[in-house]
Amino acid sequence: MLNPKVLQPAERVRTESVPPRRWAVAHGRSAAEDSGHAVATDAERKGGLAIGPRPHIAVVLMESPGTGGSDPLYEESVVLIYAADEADARRRAERRARSRETSYLNDRGETVSWCFKRVVDVCAVLEEDLTQDADLYARHFRDYAAYERFEPLLSGEEL
Numbered sequence: 001m002l003n004p005k006v007l008q009p010a011e012r013v014r015t016e017s018v019p020p021r022r023w024a025v026a027h028g029r030s031a032a033e034d035s036g037h038a039v040a041t042d043a044e045r046k047g048g049l050a051i052g053p054r055p056h057i058a059v060v061l062m063e064s065p066g067t068g069g070s071d072p073l074y075e076e077s078v079v080l081i082y083a084a085d086e087a088d089a090r091r092r093a094e095r096r097a098r099s100r101e102t103s104y105l106n107d108r109g110e111t112v113s114w115c116f117k118r119v120v121d122v123c124a125v126l127e128e129d130l131t132q133d134a135d136l137y138a139r140h141f142r143d144y145a146a147y148e149r150f151e152p153l154l155s156g157e158e159l
Helices: 020-026 042-046 086-099 144-150
Strands: 054-064 073-083 102-105 111-124
Touching: 054 086, 073 086, 073 111, 086 111
Parallel strands: none
Antiparallel strands: 054 073, 054 111, 102 111
């Protein structure tokens, strides 16, 4: 049985301008932990509780080194993984990505290869009820100009 005690930080300050779920994520907590619901920790799960795998999000990076002198192309995938904890989710995400490594001939007869580069991030989903609309993953950054240069969809750039 889950420990009904909710894990709370000793002190925290939250302004009304930051939505509670976003605040929780920014401080490394799940939305369920921060909202006052009892949540099993990884330590509690390892303590012999009969709890099944939890949904996690993994951000995986694949690389294609380029063909015919072109620049490398990267693929960032957001993958849903069911695992007991973050370490297990990371292992499962890497195994899944490595199983996707491939090489094939494109329409110009050039060999295109896709290789696993790394698991960028793994975390429990923000909301575990996946039977309805839900926020799954959020990341934070400070340099919008760098994000704009990185993200071709913002400028309409073709890959």
